[in-house]
Amino acid sequence: MKTFLKSHLEKALSSAGLSYSAEDLYFEIPKNQDHGDLSTNVAFTLAKRQKANPQAVARQILEHLQLPETLVGKPEIAGPGFINFKFKPAWYLTGVSDLLKQGQTYGRHETGRGKRVMVEFVSANPTGPLTIGHGRQAVLGDTIANLMEWLGYEVVREYYFNNAGRQMRVLGDSVRLRYLEELGDSNPFPEDYYQGEYIRDIARDLIREHGASLKTLDDVTLFKDKAESVIFEDIKNSCRRLGIHHDVYYNENSLYENGHVDGALALLREKGVIYDKDGAVWFKTTDFGNEQDKVLVKSTGEPTYRLPDIAYHIQKFKRGFDQVVDIFGSDHIATYPDVLLALKILGYDPEMITVLIHQFVTVTQAGEIVKMSTRKANFITLDWLTDEAGADVVRFFFLMRSMGAHLNFDLDLAKKETDENPVFYLQYAHARIASIIRKAEDAGELTWTAETSLAPLGNPDELDLMRLLLQFPETVYLTATHYEPHRLIVYLNELAAQFHKFYHSNYVIGVGKDLGNARLALCAATKTVLKNGFDILGITAPERM
C-alpha cells in the first residue's frame, strides 16, 4: 500500500520539479483516523531544505499528483502541511481477496531469498538446568529465527557450548563429592561448587548404575561426562517443551582441535594488534579507543573466552552465512565489542553481525526479589515455569515486552492470573472465529472462498478490520527488521480487539446470503492473519477453548 503511493508520489515530485531522495518519502499511519489511512510529511522535509512554506510545497505536490480515483480518495492537506490519503473501499476489498488467496503464506516476504542467516541463542554451558533468564533468550531467539524465515531467509538455529575448562571440572567434582556423600562419606562441600539439588540427582543416578565402585576414582572425567550428558538432555528437553530446537550444537572445543583458535591469534598477530607481556598475550584494544588492553591468552597458556569467541565468529562467516544474529543476556554486554573489533581488523564487515542484548528477568515472589544464580541453586527453572503457566503463556510472556526492558515476572501473579493472561485474549478471538465458521457452514447457508464477493462490506467496523488485516505484511517486515517481536504482539492485540468489536455489532449468520458470505470471508481472513501471527510467535491457534 505504501509502495503504491510512493511510486505515484515520486512521479508527482519530479514533474513538479522538486528534488528529493528516497528517504524523504516516508508514510505513517495516522493515530487519528480523521487524518486518513496514510499520511506523509514530505512537504515538511522538502520545505525545510528549500526554506519554503510547507503548505505551499504540499499544494505544489498535489497539483502534480495523479491517483486512480477508484482506489484512493482525493488527498488532502491538513494541519501545517501533512498530506493525507484515504483509501476507498475497493482498495480494501481487493486486498482482502489477495489475503484469502495467499492464506498461510500471507505476510511472507522475499527480501531474504537465497540468503543464509544464523541465529545463535541460549548457548548456556551444560552446568545446570535452564533458568527463567535463559528462557527469555530461548524464546526470543526462536521467534527471531521464525521472523527471519518469514523474510525468506534460510535460517540456522545454533547453540554454542563449552564442555571443557574449569567450570566443567568444578561441575564434575561437585558430582563426585555428592556421590561420596550419598554413600556416607561426608566431605566438606566448597561454597563455590554447584549447590543445586540436580547435582545430587546425578550422583544418585551414578550409584544406581555403578554402585560404590567409583568411590576410589579420583579423576573427575567420568563424573563430568555423566553430568554433562544428563544436563544437556535436560536443557534440550526444556527447549523442546517450548517448541524450540537448535539445528547445530557447536562445540567450542572443536575450534581448538581444528586449529581455529591458534589461527585466529596468528591472523591478529599479523595485523600487529597483539603483544606479549607478563607471560600473557594481549590484544591492543587501547589503539581503538578502549580503556584497557585485553588478555587473549593467560600466562597459564589457557585462552580467555574472547579468543575462541573471535575464532568462532570467523568460522560463522567461513561457513557461508550472509548475516549473523547473536543473542546475549545483558551480562555479556562487555564481551562482544572486542569480538566485533577483532573481526573488523581482520577485514570482516561488522554490519553483518547483529548483536541483540536482552535485559534480565527479575523475579518477584511475595514482594521479594528472587536472585538467580545457577551455582547458588537459588534459581527458578524454566521447566518449573512451563509447568505452572503452560508453553503458550511462557512464550507469550517473554515476547510481549521489548528486550531492552527488564522483565518483571511476578510469580504469584503468573500463577493465579493464568486465566486472564493476555494470550488468552488473542487465542479466544481465534477460537471464536473458528466457532462462527463451523456454525455458519454447518447450517449450510453460508460458504466462502477466495473468490467470494466482498462488495457488501463497507461499514466502519468492517473497514477498520480490513485496514488492520492489510497492515499485517508490513508489521511482519518491521518486526523482523527491527528484531522486536513485541511489535507483532501489539499488532495482534489490536487486531483481536477490532475483531471483537466487529463481532459484537455485526452478525454473520442470519443477515442474508451475500452479506453473510462476505462477512464469513472476512472472518476467515482474520483467522488466517491471527494464525500466521501465532505461528511466528510459536503459540497455538486453538479451534476451541
Place this chain on the structure above:
RNA sequence: GCUCUCGUAGCUCAGCUGGAUAGAGCGCUUGCCUCCGGAGCAAGAGGCCACAGGUUCGAAUCCUGUCGAGAGUACCA
C-alpha cells in the same frame, strides 16, 4: 570512577527515520447475555512522559547535565 540499558496512568508496559488530541492490559466505577462463544463489548476516572537546559516549524522521541534503577567494568564464562 568509567561504559551500556532504562525512567511514560495506582501496577506491568507500548508509543514505528522527530509529527497532529500521549495509548493498552491489569486494578477501580458504570452499563451490556431471549440472539453467531460474556475468556467478550461499550463508557468513565486516572499523566509536569524522572528533573533542568538545548536543537527547530514541531520533542516522550535527538543533544548536554543532574537524580534514580539494573547490568557490565578479571590473566571467570
